[in-house]
Amino acid sequence: MAFLTPTLLLLVLLDLGAAEFNISSISGLLSPALAESFLVALPPCHLTGGKATLTVRRTNESTGLTHNFMVPPCRGQRDLVNVVYSGGSFTVTRLDAYQVTNLVPGTSYYVSYSVVKGNAVESSNRVQMATLPRRKVETLGLGMARTGGMIVITVLLSVAMFLLVVGFIVALALGARK
Amino acid sequence: MAKGDSSVRCFQGLLIFGNVIIGMCGIALTAECIFFVSDQHSLYPLLEATDNDDIYGAAWIGIFVGICLFCLSVLGIVGIMKSSRKILLVYFILMFIVYAFEVASSITAAVQRDFFTTNLFLRQMLERYQNKSQSNNDDIWKNREVTKTWDRLMLLEKCCGVNGPSDWQKYKSAFRDVNNDADYPWPHQCCVMDTLYKPLNLDACKLGVSGYYHSKGCYELISGPMNRHAWGVAWFGFAILCWTFCVLLGTMFYWSRIEY
Numbered sequence: 238m239a240f241l242t243p244t245l246l247l248l249v250l251l252d253l254g255a256a257e258f259n260i261s262s263i264s265g266l267l268s269p270a271l272a273e274s275f276l277v278a279l280p281p282c283h284l285t286g287g288k289a290t291l292t293v294r295r296t297n298e299s300t301g302l303t304h305n306f307m308v309p310p311c312r313g314q315r316d317l318v319n320v321v322y323s324g325g326s327f328t329v330t331r332l333d334a335y336q337v338t339n340l341v342p343g344t345s346y347y348v349s350y351s352v353v354k355g356n357a358v359e360s361s362n363r364v365q366m367a368t369l370p371r372r373k374v375e376t377l378g379l380g381m382a383r384t385g386g387m388i389v390i391t392v393l394l395s396v397a398m399f400l401l402v403v404g405f406i407v408a409l410a411l412g413a414r415k
Numbered sequence: 416m417a418k419g420d421s422s423v424r425c426f427q428g429l430l431i432f433g434n435v436i437i438g439m440c441g442i443a444l445t446a447e448c449i450f451f452v453s454d455q456h457s458l459y460p461l462l463e464a465t466d467n468d469d470i471y472g473a474a475w476i477g478i479f480v481g482i483c484l485f486c487l488s489v490l491g492i493v494g495i496m497k498s499s500r501k502i503l504l505v506y507f508i509l510m511f512i513v514y515a516f517e518v519a520s521s522i523t524a525a526v527q528r529d530f531f532t533t534n535l536f537l538r539q540m541l542e543r544y545q546n547k548s549q550s551n552n553d554d555i556w557k558n559r560e561v562t563k564t565w566d567r568l569m570l571l572e573k574c575c576g577v578n579g580p581s582d583w584q585k586y587k588s589a590f591r592d593v594n595n596d597a598d599y600p601w602p603h604q605c606c607v608m609d610t611l612y613k614p615l616n617l618d619a620c621k622l623g624v625s626g627y628y629h630s631k632g633c634y635e636l637i638s639g640p641m642n643r644h645a646w647g648v649a650w651f652g653f654a655i656l657c658w659t660f661c662v663l664l665g666t667m668f669y670w671s672r673i674e675y
Contacts, residue, residue: 271584271596271600271623272584272585272596273596273597274596274597274600276622334622336597336622338596338597339597369581369584369585370585371584371585371586371587372585372586372587373586373587374538374541374542374586374587374588377534377537377538377541377586378534379532379534379535379538380532380534384528384529386525386649387522387525387526387529390521390522390525390649390650390653391522391525391526393653394518394521394522394653394656395518397518397656397657397660398514398515398518400660400664401511401514401660401663401664402511404663404664404667405507405511405667407667407671408667408668408670408671409671411671412500412670412671412673
């Protein structure tokens with residue numbers, strides 16, 4: 238039993254070392270976003286330098302793709318667009334988000350992080366994100382916008398033309414009779 | 416009808432005045448149609464690619480009708496002043512022909528205007544913009560002209576797509592077939608540009624960050640000039656025809672009362 242005690246202690250420590258953080262959709266962007274990609278917020282600043290594993294899977298599947306990257310450093314707040322330098326005639330900005338590409342249009346995905354930093358492992362909540370559905374061009378109807386003006390102008394001008402012809406015939410008849 | 420009668424003189428004066436107005440309106444119609452045909456906004460390639468450019472045909476007819484109306488009004492004035500049956504008969508016959516052409520032009524312009532829906536231009540943009548397929552020379556030329564027109568429109572007018580940049584995401588397109596979605600979610604002409612016409616921040620533009628791409632659609636900039644063109648040709652032509660109708664009826668009555 239004595240040899241079990243250190244192992245149990247280690248497991249408890251590991252369990253205490255796992256923490257959770259929240260990720261959410263990014264605001265300030267064109268929404269709904271894109272058809273074949275979406276942007277995921279980066280892990281929080283205290284995990285800078287950690288190895289992040291982003292898991293993306295379809296909502297109706299159990300397995301998905303994983304993307305590995307190093308959590309970049311924070312410069313001040315963890316906002317999407319940060320102004321790094323501004324002066325003179327130009328501004329340098331920095332974008333802080335992870336773009337997941339090569340997705341399928343019109344599909345819902347579950348996204349979550351797992352970040353390992355030193356001995357600690359932190360996981361994020363699971364967020365549902367969707368890509369924009371993409372339609373075929375043939376679904377676009379090309380019907381005319383029928384307005385009343387078209388009817389009015391056609392009727393009036395046709396009647397006017399007819400009346401002119403009738404008037405000319407009458408004038409011919411009157412002139413001949415004289 | 417005694418020529419010296421004051422009421423006859425008055426009636427002649429009215430008819431001459433009517434023909435003067437017709438002459439001036441003819442000149443104005445010609446000038447207006449020349450302006451439309453000159454395509455100041457360079458949007459003709461979009462219409463040509465839809466095989467629906469009848470408003471330009473109507474404008475061309477308007478140019479020649481306007482000139483004819485001016486010439487015939489002079490003929491009409493001479494015929495009325497001389498009270499000549501032969502001159503006025505020629506006047507009537509030629510006026511009927513010109514009248515018929517102007518009726519056709521007005522109706523065509525009014526009807527064709529109703530084709531200019533957002534879906535017409537959206538479908539054309541999605542099918543032809545950056546379409547490099549080599550089906551036939553006509554298609555190659557149309558695709559190239561549509562691409563040039565859209566590039567110029569988006570760059571200079573600071574707009575994107577027909578309804579907005581989402582057009583390139585919501586629908587499949589020839590542009591999507593040749594461009595990677597991650598690098599080109601929409602054309603780079605939709606990005607906010609610096610003074611050297613380079614994107615201010617390409618990454619922000621590609622990601623849809625507000626202020627770095629143009630969110631406004633180009634439909635208003637296309638349909639505005641085309642609607643004004645169509646309305647100008649149709650309804651100004653209609654107004655001239657209404658006036659000419661009255662003058663012609665009056666002249667016919669005058670002609671029937673002229674003694675041989």
